[in-house]
Amino acid sequence: GESVGLHLPTLSVQEGDNSIINCAYSNSASDYFIWYKQESGKGPQFIIDIRSNMDKRQGQRVTVLLNKTVKHLSLQIAATQPGDSAVYFCAENIGAGGTSYGKLTFGQGTILTVHP
Amino acid sequence: SAVISQKPSRDICQRGTSLTIQCQVDSQVTMMFWYRQQPGQSLTLIATANQGSEATYESGFVIDKFPISRPNLTFSTLTVSNMSPEDSSIYLCSVEASRGSLSSYNEQFFGPGTRLTVL
Numbered sequence: 115g116e117s118v119g120l121h122l123p124t125l126s127v128q129e130g131d132n133s134i135i136n137c138a139y140s141n142s143a144s145d146y147f148i149w150y151k152q153e154s155g156k157g158p159q160f161i162i163d164i165r166s167n168m169d170k171r172q173g174q175r176v177t178v179l180l181n182k183t184v185k186h187l188s189l190q191i192a193a194t195q196p197g198d199s200a201v202y203f204c205a206e207n208i209g210a211g212g213t214s215y216g217k218l219t220f221g222q223g224t225i226l227t228v229h230p
Numbered sequence: 231s232a233v234i235s236q237k238p239s240r241d242i243c244q245r246g247t248s249l250t251i252q253c254q255v256d257s258q259v260t261m262m263f264w265y266r267q268q269p270g271q272s273l274t275l276i277a278t279a280n281q282g283s284e285a286t287y288e289s290g291f292v293i294d295k296f297p298i299s300r301p302n303l304t305f306s307t308l309t310v311s312n313m314s315p316e317d318s319s320i321y322l323c324s325v326e327a328s329r330g331s332l333s334s335y336n337e338q339f340f341g342p343g344t345r346l347t348v349l
Contacts, residue, residue: 217278
């Protein structure tokens with residue numbers, strides 16, 4: 115099947131720095147992209163999503179950028195805090211229709227470590 | 231939103247046995263999914279649990295190995311049958327539910343997972 119993200123990289127930053135986490139996807143027909151945060155011992159938690167008809171979306175301290183030309187998705191976290199330390203996954207799907215995501219394909223994830 | 235609980239939270243099982251994992255949601259949901267997360271890896275969809283009909287399995291997963299029940303809109307079970315050490319993973323239940331007033335789009339919520347170790 116189609117793949118999202120090819121690596122499990124790690125990213126270490128100092129508290130207060132901005133973090134950028136990247137994800138490559140391969141399914142040009144995908145129309146929803148979602149970022150999840152997974153803390154140790156917990157299930158993934160939704161952070162932010164973006165539809166394929168957008169190239170940027172902002173939330174609280176987070177921004178998602180979508181470049182469909184090169185099939186690239188990024189998550190920017192402003193003023194990173196120790197509580198942001200987790201594994202971050204991108205996910206994609208061809209929507210089931212309407213407001214539904216349907217099935218998700220997850221990328222390999224990035225381990226973010228924030229040092230105080 | 232949706233709050234999901236899973237039982238058990240973790241288990242250590244012997245090779246050849248089976249384990250049934252329960253997923254309970256605090257609201258009625260149409261779409262419910264089961265994922266596997268192998269150690270240090272990402273999530274892989276096992277199947278979509280359909281209420282009132284057989285689950286829809288993804289490539290590489292079969293009903294005999296991972297039978298799923300979905301008796302109503304708030305509950306599902308996943309059984310890992312005839313286990314081997316390769317089945318050691320975290321098994322996650324997820325549902326799609328409304329985000330409420332925050333968005334017109336649904337969100338996929340995940341349970342805390344069941345950590346399975348097969349000896």
